[in-house]
Amino acid sequence: MEGIRLVFLGPPGAGKGTQADYLKEQYGIEKISTGDILREAVRNGTKLGKLAASYMEKGELVPDDIILSLVKERISKLENFVLDGFPRTIIQAEGLDNILRELKKDLKAVIYFDIDDEKVIKRLTSRRVCPRCGAVYNLITNPPKNDEVCDYCGTALERRKDDNEATVRNRLQVYERDTLPLVDFYEKKGLLKKIDADRPPEEVLRSILGLLRNDIC
Ligand code: ADP
Numbered sequence: 001m002e003g004i005r006l007v008f009l010g011p012p013g014a015g016k017g018t019q020a021d022y023l024k025e026q027y028g029i030e031k032i033s034t035g036d037i038l039r040e041a042v043r044n045g046t047k048l049g050k051l052a053a054s055y056m057e058k059g060e061l062v063p064d065d066i067i068l069s070l071v072k073e074r075i076s077k078l079e080n081f082v083l084d085g086f087p088r089t090i091i092q093a094e095g096l097d098n099i100l101r102e103l104k105k106d107l108k109a110v111i112y113f114d115i116d117d118e119k120v121i122k123r124l125t126s127r128r129v130c131p132r133c134g135a136v137y138n139l140i141t142n143p144p145k146n147d148e149v150c151d152y153c154g155t156a157l158e159r160r161k162d163d164n165e166a167t168v169r170n171r172l173q174v175y176e177r178d179t180l181p182l183v184d185f186y187e188k189k190g191l192l193k194k195i196d197a198d199r200p201p202e203e204v205l206r207s208i209l210g211l212l213r214n215d216i217c
């Protein structure tokens with residue numbers, strides 16, 4: 001497996017984290033999720049966590065310079081990775097280009113998860129997460145085996161603070177304003193691969209693997 005360096009781009013709730021977890025489980029490709037990193041900082045009550053929480057609770061973006069330094073630190077150690085939820089602005093995308101240039105590495109593809117707003121609102125308001133091991137469920141499409149406890153570690157599942165409908169709607173507006181321009185940015189670089197994310201997870205995975213077939217097998 002040579003240089004599988006991917007960006008997963010798409011609205012919140014499109015299934016990026018779910019697919020990145022599959023790639024980690026099945027192929028050992030590391031996931032770098034800026035959302036996960038920030039939530040851990042919030043849980044640990046660090047200075048970064050306190051600052052990030054004020055943005056995350058409202059569904060606003062954490063400042064670009066903070067995000068770029070988090071990613072830079074992690075990316076430099078990895079050969080294969082999926083960036084999940086990063087970049088989210090043109091400034092972050094340009095920053096990523098600079099980081100990769102310094103490392104003499106490049107992106108293999110940017111996979112754009114295409115799905116309607118109303119579908120993601122439904123998915124996010126029924127998402128549940130395990131606060132202990134990070135497993136992600138959905139009460140409608142991917143419920144845990146036992147009532148709202150994690151299949152892997154038995155911990156009571158939680159709803160993310162920002163998964164209420166009002167905050168989700170704001171996150172979608174922020175996505176449209178700040179992140180959607182990246183579709184054009186990466187299309188111009190010839191890196192964009194669009195997939196239909198409004199299908200069962202196994203089918204979405206099959207499409208992603210189809211795009212990577214020659215590199216993974
Ligand atoms: P993102 O990382 O893009 O915000 P997630 O991977 O957390 O999205 O998925 C959002 C919610 O939708 C979760 O509850 C997850 O279980 C569910 N989900 C993920 N992929 C699919 C899919 N293909 N079909 C239906 N539900 C899905």
Ligand code: AMP
Pocket residue numbers: 012034035036038055056057059060061062063067084085086087088092162171
């Ligand atoms: P996510 O887990 O990707 O849905 O992100 C949850 C929240 O974390 C977002 O609504 C933002 O407040 C913050 N966040 C995550 N990634 C980024 C990023 N790349 N840039 C800015 N803020 C981010």
